[in-house]
Amino acid sequence: MADTRPIIVEIRNVFKSYRRGSQVVPVLQDITFDIPEGEFLALMGPSGSGKSTLLNLIAGIDKADSGAIRVGGVDITTLSETELAAWRATSVGFIFQFYNLIPVLTAFENVELPLLLTGLSRRQRREHVATALAAVSLSDRVDHYPSQLSGGQQQRVAIARAVVTDPTILVADEPTGDLDRRSAEEILELMERLVHEVGKTIIMVTHDPRAAGKAHIIKQLEKGVLNDHVLSQNPL
Amino acid sequence: MAIPVSYSFRNLWTRRLTTILTAGGMALVVFVFASVLMLAEGLRKTLIETGSYDNVVVIRKASQSEMQSGIDRLQASVVETEPGIAIGPGGKPFLAKELVVIINLPKRGSDKPSNITIRGIGEFSLALRPQVKLAEGRMPKPGSAEVIAGESVAKRFRGAGIGETIRFAMQDWRVVGLFEAGRTGYSSEIWGDADQLMQAFRRPSYSSVLFKLADSGRFAELKDLIENDPRLTLEAKRETRYYSDQSEMMAKFLSVLGISLTVIFSLGAMIGAMITMYAAVANRVAEIGTLRALGYQRRNILAAFLLESMFLGLTGGLIGLLFASFMQFITISTVNWQTFSELAFSFTLTFPIVYQSILFSLVMGFVGGVLPAFRAARMNIVDALRTG
Numbered sequence: 001m002a003d004t005r006p007i008i009v010e011i012r013n014v015f016k017s018y019r020r021g022s023q024v025v026p027v028l029q030d031i032t033f034d035i036p037e038g039e040f041l042a043l044m045g046p047s048g049s050g051k052s053t054l055l056n057l058i059a060g061i062d063k064a065d066s067g068a069i070r071v072g073g074v075d076i077t078t079l080s081e082t083e084l085a086a087w088r089a090t091s092v093g094f095i096f097q098f099y100n101l102i103p104v105l106t107a108f109e110n111v112e113l114p115l116l117l118t119g120l121s122r123r124q125r126r127e128h129v130a131t132a133l134a135a136v137s138l139s140d141r142v143d144h145y146p147s148q149l150s151g152g153q154q155q156r157v158a159i160a161r162a163v164v165t166d167p168t169i170l171v172a173d174e175p176t177g178d179l180d181r182r183s184a185e186e187i188l189e190l191m192e193r194l195v196h197e198v199g200k201t202i203i204m205v206t207h208d209p210r211a212a213g214k215a216h217i218i219k220q221l222e223k224g225v226l227n228d229h230v231l232s233q234n235p236l
Numbered sequence: 237m238a239i240p241v242s243y244s245f246r247n248l249w250t251r252r253l254t255t256i257l258t259a260g261g262m263a264l265v266v267f268v269f270a271s272v273l274m275l276a277e278g279l280r281k282t283l284i285e286t287g288s289y290d291n292v293v294v295i296r297k298a299s300q301s302e303m304q305s306g307i308d309r310l311q312a313s314v315v316e317t318e319p320g321i322a323i324g325p326g327g328k329p330f331l332a333k334e335l336v337v338i339i340n341l342p343k344r345g346s347d348k349p350s351n352i353t354i355r356g357i358g359e360f361s362l363a364l365r366p367q368v369k370l371a372e373g374r375m376p377k378p379g380s381a382e383v384i385a386g387e388s389v390a391k392r393f394r395g396a397g398i399g400e401t402i403r404f405a406m407q408d409w410r411v412v413g414l415f416e417a418g419r420t421g422y423s424s425e426i427w428g429d430a431d432q433l434m435q436a437f438r439r440p441s442y443s444s445v446l447f448k449l450a451d452s453g454r455f456a457e458l459k460d461l462i463e464n465d466p467r468l469t470l471e472a473k474r475e476t477r478y479y480s481d482q483s484e485m486m487a488k489f490l491s492v493l494g495i496s497l498t499v500i501f502s503l504g505a506m507i508g509a510m511i512t513m514y515a516a517v518a519n520r521v522a523e524i525g526t527l528r529a530l531g532y533q534r535r536n537i538l539a540a541f542l543l544e545s546m547f548l549g550l551t552g553g554l555i556g557l558l559f560a561s562f563m564q565f566i567t568i569s570t571v572n573w574q575t576f577s578e579l580a581f582s583f584t585l586t587f588p589i590v591y592q593s594i595l596f597s598l599v600m601g602f603v604g605g606v607l608p609a610f611r612a613a614r615m616n617i618v619d620a621l622r623t624g
Contacts, residue, residue: 056618059529061528061529061617061618061621062617062618081534082533085528085531085532085533086531086533087531088529088530088531089530089531089532090531092529094526094529094530096526096621098522100522100523100525100526100621102243102523102526102527103250103523104242104243104246104247104249104250105240105242105243105246109240109242113527113530114530114531116238116239116240117530117531117532161530
């Protein structure tokens with residue numbers, strides 16, 4: 001069956017290498033693929049295969065050596081650093097392995113953080129934060145600091161922070177890597193719901209086969225090369 | 237929009253102990269800084285209170301104080317007839333020809349001799365100085381060996397109490413009154429009839445002529461007249477100017493000492509702040525990476541850390557000012573080396589000193605925080621996130 005969904009992420013001939021001393025270490029070599037809107041994609045591969053680097057490139061926090069990456073129609077490889085930061089603020093939601101909440105800010109303030117970069121009024125921001133925290137079932141924890149929340153709750157706050165600006169894509173780097181089994185299950189369910197119910201596009205790097213099992217498509221990276229063998233476990 | 241201010245503030249609160257210790261160092265500097273300014277201000281205020289703006293002191297050219305000056309009777313009479321001098325009670329010129337002599341007298345208790353200023357006064361000497369008031373007894377009779385003493389002199393010098401006699405210039409002088417002169421230099425003087433004292437000290441001339449201007453705005457004219465008169469070798473100064481000139485050396489010494497201390501101390505405090513802020517940046521690398529990933533610009537990170545450092549400075553500044561404000565209860569009494577007379581003044585806190593101190597503390601915070609803030613702002617996002 002042909003996929004009729006619009007393409008949200010287009011990756012064309014992307015190369016990326018790191019310099020270690022005088023040595024140039026290739027990390028990604030000629031990566032080309034598309035991600036349609038509403039996709040839940042898992043990037044898998046052994047350590048050092050370049051999956052996190054690829055995720056960073058898509059999220060606009062790292063720069064490719066060559067090639068083009070278009071997200072929602074914007075070629076982010078041509079943007080300046082300042083433009084890229086402004087683009088990230090509206091277009092990318094981040095979910096990290098260690099949640100990366102700001103410890104001195106409450107759950108509410110953490111979720112509000114990306115909204116401060118938008119032109120929303122104080123009242124609008126409050127409404128958006130309330131909606132996002134309700135979506136992750138943490139309406140009763142708004143005034144709690146990260147240290148007062150469990151790992152699973154912290155990751156839910158982080159997801160609320162990732163979705164609060166209604167970004168084009170969500171990127172998740174090992175989102176369940178620091179969680180116990182039950183919390184990990186909850187987080188994955190939450191991410192699935194975001195894809196199915198809200199139509200979000202999620203790109204997730206993971207080692208965890210259970211996490212990858214929730215994805216529609218799994219892409220394997222090996223030594224910087226995309227393995228064409230695509231495991232499509234959960235077609236829509 | 238920027239990273240919320242509460243982020244910077246709460247980070248300081250989170251590491252309270254470090255914050256307090258670092259701010260304590262800055263507080264010490266601000267304390268010294270404010271204290272020196274307060275001291276200089278106190279000195280200035282005392283001297284302004286000692287002189288009246290409408291009064292003019294005439295002394296011999298090139299003499300810096302009344303003590304070094306000499307005006308013979310003829311020249312004093314010429315000055316007396318100048319136009320522009322106010323008319324005092326009884327239609328006479330509102331003017332006093334005075335003599336100033338420094339002697340030493342034994343102190344009560346210790347018997348150790350100490351310098352004291354004897355002032356020979358004229359009819360209007362008291363009236364020309366509204367800040368001096370007769371507190372007890374009466375004025376000395378002209379032509380008699382009577383004197384009045386400042387209240388602080390009466391307390392501290394043997395024989396200077398009311399009804400007692402003091403001996404100087406080979407004569408006994410009866411103290412018939414005490415005068416009160418607040419914090420001005422006069423409170424450490426003994427006053428007697430000028431002509432009597434000139435005879436006793438065998439002085440042929442006065443030291444100074446003091447008069448009130450009829451029209452304060454025409455001082456420059458009168459000054460020209462006196463200083464350009466070929467018969468006179470005198471100069472005229474407003475009384476306020478005269479006293480501030482006298483304390484110039486002292487004020488300069490105070491400010492040089494104060495500024496050098498402050499500069500050296502502030503280097504230490506700024507290095508302290510810098511170390512604290514570098515540690516803060518090092519502890520929050522992942523946080524910085526996260527903020528940048530979320531879309532905050534380098535300048536936002538720079539501002540947040542600078543703000544944090546300036547908050548730190550401000551905390552130090554406020555603590556330092558608080559302690560400095562207690563210094564107002566202290567009065568310092570010292571000898572003015574330029575005149576050898578005593579000078580009593582206290583630390584005075586004014587609004588400009590408050591804001592200068594606050595500004596100084598903010599500058600210290602800024603300078604201490606600028607390098608760490610740049611380090612935070614220059615971080616690579618991917619490296620920063622990996623550190624977490």
